[in-house]
Amino acid sequence: MPDSLKEKPAKITTHVLQNMKLHGEKISMLTAYDYSLARIIDNSGIDVILVGDSASNVMAGYETTLPITLNEMIYHAASVVRAVKRALVVVDLPFGTYQGNSKEALNSAIKIMKETGAGAVKLEGGKEIRESVERILSAGIPVMGHLGLTPQSIHKFGTYVVRAKEKAEAEKLIEDAQILEETGCFSIVLEKVPALLGKKVASGLKIPVIGIGAGRYVDGQVLVIHDMLGITQEFSPRFLRRYHNLYAEIKGAVENYVSDIKRGDFPSEKEQY
Ligand code: KIV
Numbered sequence: 295m296p297d298s299l300k301e302k303p304a305k306i307t308t309h310v311l312q313n314m315k316l317h318g319e320k321i322s323m324l325t326a327y328d329y330s331l332a333r334i335i336d337n338s339g340i341d342v343i344l345v346g347d348s349a350s351n352v353m354a355g356y357e358t359t360l361p362i363t364l365n366e367m368i369y370h371a372a373s374v375v376r377a378v379k380r381a382l383v384v385v386d387l388p389f390g391t392y393q394g395n396s397k398e399a400l401n402s403a404i405k406i407m408k409e410t411g412a413g414a415v416k417l418e419g420g421k422e423i424r425e426s427v428e429r430i431l432s433a434g435i436p437v438m439g440h441l442g443l444t445p446q447s448i449h450k451f452g453t454y455v456v457r458a459k460e461k462a463e464a465e466k467l468i469e470d471a472q473i474l475e476e477t478g479c480f481s482i483v484l485e486k487v488p489a490l491l492g493k494k495v496a497s498g499l500k501i502p503v504i505g506i507g508a509g510r511y512v513d514g515q516v517l518v519i520h521d522m523l524g525i526t527q528e529f530s531p532r533f534l535r536r537y538h539n540l541y542a543e544i545k546g547a548v549e550n551y552v553s554d555i556k557r558g559d560f561p562s563e564k565e566q567y
Contacts, residue, residue, distance in 0.1 A: 316345020321514025371410035399426035418444035507533030
C-alpha cells in the first residue's frame with residue numbers, strides 16, 4: 295500500500311469524504327459489480343466503490359443503462375459489499391425506481407440498504423428529483439447526486455456528447471448542484487462537462503464533486519473499472535485513461551489455453567492424479 299494511504303481511516307464514511315474536500319485531498323472512486331474485482335479494488339486503497347447502473351452495459355451487454363432492474367442492482371451490490379472492508383460502497387438507483395414518485399424512491403433506497411449493506415445510494419438529476427432525495431434522506435440514507443451527462447436520460451439527450459457547453463444548460467446545472475447540496479446530498483458526480491464548469495461547480499459547493507470527464511479541478515475522479523482496465527475496447531472517450539489492456543491479456547491467455555488443449559499439452563503428467 296502506498297505511504298500516502300497508511301494514515302487513512304480504517305473505514306471511509308461520508309464524513310471522511312467531506313474532510314478530504316476540506317483538506318484538499320482528492321477522492322478516488324471506481325465502479326465494481328462483483329465480489330472478486332471489488333476485493334482487489336478495495337485492497338488497492340480506493341476511497342469509494344460505485345455499484346453503477348453501468349452494470350447494465352458492461353456486465354449485461356445492454357446498449358443503455360435503462361434495462362437493469364432493482365433486483366439485479368441488489369445482486370451486484372450485495373456481492374460487492376461482501377468483499378469490501380474499507381471503501382464507502384455507493385449503489386445507483388436504477389431507471390424507473392425513483393423518478394416522479396418520492397415514495398417509490400424511498401422504498402427502492404430502503405430495499406437497497408437492507409438487502410445489500412451498502413453505505414449510500416446515487417440518483418441522477420437535479421431540481422426534478424428533489425422530493426425523492428429529501429424523502430430518502432429523511433430515512434437516514436446518504437445520497438450522492440449525479441449531474442451533467444446523466445445516462446438514464448439518454449433518450450432525452452439523444453447523444454452522449456459533452457453536456458452544458460451552452461450558458462443556459464450550464465446555469466441550470468449550477469443551480470441543480472446548489473439544490474442538491476442544500477437538500478443534503480453528501481457528494482455529487484459530475485459527468486462529461488467542460489473543465490471550467492467543473493471547477494466552478496466544485497469551488498461553489500462545500501460537498502465533494504467527483505468528476506468523470508469533468509476535468510481536473512473537481513474534488514475527485516471516477517471511472518468505470520472495465521474501461522480503465524481496457525476490458526472494453528469500443529468505448530474511447532477523451533476523458534478515459536486506460537491503465538491496462540486486459541482485453542488483449544485475457545484473449546492471449548485464452549488462446550494459449552485453447553491451443554494447449556488442442557495439442558494435447560494440457561494437462562501434463564504433473565497436472566493429473
Ligand atoms: O453507472 C456508473 O458507472 C456511473 C458512473 C459513470 C459515474 O454512474
